Amino acid sequence: MTHPTQQLPGTSAPTGAGLVLDDVSLTLGDGDSTVTALDHVHLTVAPGELLAVLGPSGAGKSSLLAVAGALTRPSEGTVRIDGADVSSLTGARQAALRRERIGFVFQSGNLLPALTALDQLRFALHVAGGEGRGRDPLTLLEQVGMDHKADRRPHELSGGERQRVGIARALVTAPALLLVDEPTAALDRARSHEVVRLLAAETHEHGVATVMVTHDHDVLDHCDRVVHMEDGRLSV
């Protein structure tokens, strides 16, 4: 495993770029049944860094992605994405930040069944504000090794192929932050390595700050840094 940045949770990227969580807590539920999903979390992910987050079920990994992706407001602390303090933004600005600066990759690719691989990317660009920005969809499909299946719909693709298209779709807007939830859960060992190798290459070449939640210890060698989560707390 390589550790090019040697950053520890809590240290700040000098430019404020990438992702910074400063003393973030999240309490869920109400009354007697509240749960501390995130407990004073400090985390910095630099541009060009692929961070893996490991942890048992219920540790708070999904909560971490939700807060980092401006989907859930933390109960305490601040979240900065690409230098912007998320909590100071209106709901509309947060939604725009999500569309334009954050890419999400889910377990199964989460592609739209009716669209071809190429149209998945075009549609994501369109939703984010237009075809003139971001990366060229066909070139990006070529870079993830899927240009030869650009006209296929999701049901005509394998799990690994769907995951590649899902990654390309998340990257087409040229996001600052990429949030990835269990990308290898449905894949065999060889496909898992390919997919995480692709994530690492894109992260490094395009200066994306990438957070990948995973249970898959096999793929950790492709990651720059690994943190562990338990009971809402992070440790190295």
Ligand SMILES: Nc1ncnc2c1ncn2[C@@H]1O[C@H](COP(=O)(O)OP(=O)(O)OP(=O)(O)O)[C@@H](O)[C@H]1O
């Ligand atoms: N809407 C909610 N209301 C109350 N508690 C919740 C809610 N969502 C999650 N939790 C609790 O918050 C804690 C963290 O959950 P979270 O989904 O972030 O964990 P996780 O590490 O992603 O788990 P898994 O690996 O099973 O997906 C758990 O104790 C969970 O039961």
